[in-house]
Amino acid sequence: MDDSGSHPLEDEERWKRLTDKQRACLDLLIEHKTSKEIARLLDISKHTVDQRxxxxxxALGASDRNETAVTYRRLKQTYDRMTYDAVGIPPTPTLVRSEFPDGSPPNLMELQDSSELPGRLSSKRSPFGDLLRPDHNSxxxxxxxxxxxxxxxxxSLGGLSIGQTLTELLTR
Structure with a gap:
C-alpha cells in the first residue's frame, strides 16, 4: 500500500472508469470552479455538470465533492502524463572543436573572418556572380x-570607333 491507502491497480481501474466528459468537469473542479461556472465554460447545463x-x-470512490477533487488530482498526476512529440524536442547540442589548441580565450587582434577559414566559402564574391561556377551544363x-x-x-568595335573618332579630331 502507498501513502493514500489504495492499491495502484485499484487507482488505475478508477482512472479508466472516468469518461472524457467527466474528466473535463473534474479538470475545472480542481481549479475551484463552481458547477455553474463549469456549465458556462463547457456550454452544458448545471444539472449535467452535477450529474457528471x-x-x-x-467511480473514484469518494464521499464528497472535495474528496473527489483531491482523488482526481492525485490520479491525474500519475496517469495523465503528457507524452512529447519527438518533433517538438530540440536536438541535443553537440560540441564544436575549438580553433585554439590550448583552450585559452582568443586574442581579438588575431581573429579573422570565419568565412575565410579553410573548407568554407569565402565571403568575397566574384563580380561575375555565379557565371564562373564550374558546374554549368553544356x-x-x-x-x-x-x-x-x-x-x-x-x-573592340567600340574601341575602334573611339580610336577613329580621336584620329579624326586630331587631324583636323
Missing part, C-alpha cells in the same frame, strides 16, 4: 562563351 461529477465521485557553357565573345567584339 456525481458519477465521477462514485548548354550553359556554350551560352556563356558566346555571350563573352559578343561582349569582347562590342568592346
Amino acid at each position: 461529477l456525481t458519477t465521477a465521485r462514485d 548548354a550553359g557553357r556554350i551560352g556563356i562563351t558566346l555571350a563573352l565573345i559578343g561582349v569582347i567584339v562590342l568592346i
